[in-house]
Amino acid sequence: MLVTPTLTQPPRAARPVAVAPVPTLVFSTPPEALVSAAPPVSIAALRGVRLASGALVDIAIDGDEVLAVVPAGSPLPETDGEILGLDGYLVTAAGAEPHAHLDKSQSWDAIDPPFGDLESAIESWHAFAATLDEEDTLERARATALRMLASGITSIRTHVDLLRGEDALTGVRALVRLRAELEGIMDLELVALGGPTVPNEVFEAALDAGIDLVGGAPHLADDPIADLERLIALARRRDVGLDLHTDESLAGADTLAAYARAVTGWHRPRTAGHCVRLSMMPATALESLAAQVRAADIGIIALPITNLYLQGWGTDHAVPRGIAPIGRLKDAGVRVAAGADNVRDPFNPVGRCDHLETASLLVSAGHLAPADAVHAVTVGARDVMGLPVAGPVAGARADLVAVKADSLGDAVAFASADRVVLHRGRLVSRTTVSTQTALPTLLPAPERKVSAP
Numbered sequence: 001m002l003v004t005p006t007l008t009q010p011p012r013a014a015r016p017v018a019v020a021p022v023p024t025l026v027f028s029t030p031p032e033a034l035v036s037a038a039p040p041v042s043i044a045a046l047r048g049v050r051l052a053s054g055a056l057v058d059i060a061i062d063g064d065e066v067l068a069v070v071p072a073g074s075p076l077p078e079t080d081g082e083i084l085g086l087d088g089y090l091v092t093a094a095g096a097e098p099h100a101h102l103d104k105s106q107s108w109d110a111i112d113p114p115f116g117d118l119e120s121a122i123e124s125w126h127a128f129a130a131t132l133d134e135e136d137t138l139e140r141a142r143a144t145a146l147r148m149l150a151s152g153i154t155s156i157r158t159h160v161d162l163l164r165g166e167d168a169l170t171g172v173r174a175l176v177r178l179r180a181e182l183e184g185i186m187d188l189e190l191v192a193l194g195g196p197t198v199p200n201e202v203f204e205a206a207l208d209a210g211i212d213l214v215g216g217a218p219h220l221a222d223d224p225i226a227d228l229e230r231l232i233a234l235a236r237r238r239d240v241g242l243d244l245h246t247d248e249s250l251a252g253a254d255t256l257a258a259y260a261r262a263v264t265g266w267h268r269p270r271t272a273g274h275c276v277r278l279s280m281m282p283a284t285a286l287e288s289l290a291a292q293v294r295a296a297d298i299g300i301i302a303l304p305i306t307n308l309y310l311q312g313w314g315t316d317h318a319v320p321r322g323i324a325p326i327g328r329l330k331d332a333g334v335r336v337a338a339g340a341d342n343v344r345d346p347f348n349p350v351g352r353c354d355h356l357e358t359a360s361l362l363v364s365a366g367h368l369a370p371a372d373a374v375h376a377v378t379v380g381a382r383d384v385m386g387l388p389v390a391g392p393v394a395g396a397r398a399d400l401v402a403v404k405a406d407s408l409g410d411a412v413a414f415a416s417a418d419r420v421v422l423h424r425g426r427l428v429s430r431t432t433v434s435t436q437t438a439l440p441t442l443l444p445a446p447e448r449k450v451s452a453p
Contacts, residue, residue: 040185040426044081046400048072049091051392052371052408059091061398064424068394082427086402086420090411092374093391094399094421095153095355096381099243099273099301099339101193102141102158102178103171106344113346117313118248122220124346129163137174144343145182147353150431152401154423155187157243157385159215160206162194168202169209176210185428189213189385191243196221200234207238213269214238217245224253232262241269241386247277250311250320257289260296269386271299273339275324276307286325290332299335299384302326302376304361306341306348323366326376337381338362338373355381356403356415363412370412398425404433 046059049072056072062079070076104125113124141158148156160171172192179188191213192206203214214235221227228244235242242263246256256272263270272293278286293300302324311322326336340358343351351357355377362373382390390399404418405411421429 040423040428042081042426043084043398043422044079045076045083046091046402047083047085048087049089049392049402050406052090052092052374054407057392059392059400061422061425064398064426066392066394066396066398066400069392081425084420084427088404088406089402089420090405090408091392091400091402092408092411093378093382093396094155094401094423095148095151095377096155096337096385096387097148097153097339097355098157098271098299098337098381098385099303099341100144100148100156100158101161101342101345101347102144102156103137103160103175104342104345104347105144106140108344108346108349111346115349118310118347121310121346125161126164128346129161130165132163132170134170134174137171138177141175141178142181144353145178145186145188149182149186149421150419150429151352151354151356151417152403152419152421152429153186153353153355154399154401154421154428155189155382155385155387157189157191157213159191159193159243159245160211162192162198162202162206164197168198169206172206172209172211179210185423185426187387187423191215193217193245196223196227196230200230203234204238207240213241213243215243215245217248219245219247219249219253219255224255225258228255228258229262232259235268236266239268241271243269243271243273246272246275248274248307250276250280250322252277256298257292260289260292260298263298264296269299269384270296271301271384273301273341274303274307275300276311276322278329279321279323279325283328286328287332290329290334293329294333297335299337300324300326300329301381301384302336302338302362302366303341304338304358304365305351308361308365309348309350321365323362325366326362327366327368327372330372335380335384336376337384338366338376339381354415356412359412360415370409374408374412399423 043061057069059069060067060076111128160175162168190211192211193215216231218224218228304323307322312320330336338358342348358377359373362368388397390397400422402420403411404416417431418433419431
């Protein structure tokens, strides 16, 4: 199944004066044909690509693994599959989205929520969720996932709300179906997201239905530590991993330290998303907490776009950034990553489903170097998700994205939509962009009449 994103923007009507019209973007298929019937194509090699280091190389691929990376033009071992010539493209590990909410995505227009903070977003979503439809949820989630795939994201971990009311598993069923649909073109991991009022029996039913990890937001409970302990006990009983929304306010409950103490030495994956309270901590206090998190081997996931939107509404000056300080945490030895979180829902009215957008925000608002920012949304994200190492390195998983760019900084800055995406060594998405810009018409210079003195 080859995903071929489509967008056609017609040029503006001609004007009386000669001006350059808005560029026309022509993608590879008509708008209604987002997914083709063709199966993914196995790729044997990428020729003439640029690495983040600037080196021009050829990459040999054998099945789902990178076999060799050699200087461009060098002999390559022969393997089965097609050869792609990608002059002008930069190749990195494919993007990985470690914290999504596909069941909520693209609901902003239907809900028309007020602009506001986390509490307002939660209230708007709960009112809408009471009428949630499984087919509508599946359609919105699928559309968002395919946009992510087109940008180069081949692995998504998404939280799924356990709903209030008679049918708590509407979103669960929709996302389990989506995971089956997308098998072979991208990896989808599901986290049960339930508040303190969701009974253990509902969590159990979600896990029985195919959910992979236990999630929640204990910092929002009346007794945060009690809810934290309940979720950890549930994960231990079912022997599954944990991915918790943690310390998601600038001055709220501290649950991360208790989380770290409770899971130190445990054998299952454990991650903490948001962690914006850490951005307000003094250096000495953060150093102590980072040591506990490192000892517990908890991966920290920063979510810049949603937290930039949700945090700081209560201040009228000196508005904080509200992003987990992953640069400082990484320096302290903590495993870190970054994700986009919400996409066009009450928690975030924007979002491009693009890991390079997240990387750009990490540079401008999180003060990371471009290379560190890209690492956080590719290699780092796969690490905290427990996925095999991927990238243009011999022996790594052949999950790769090639972006039309002259350098890594160019890719982050301009984020060209012109991309080629490989998942496990197979071509699963290709977006081709053609820009046509009309040059101004050169009019003859007007005659000048010079009068005699």
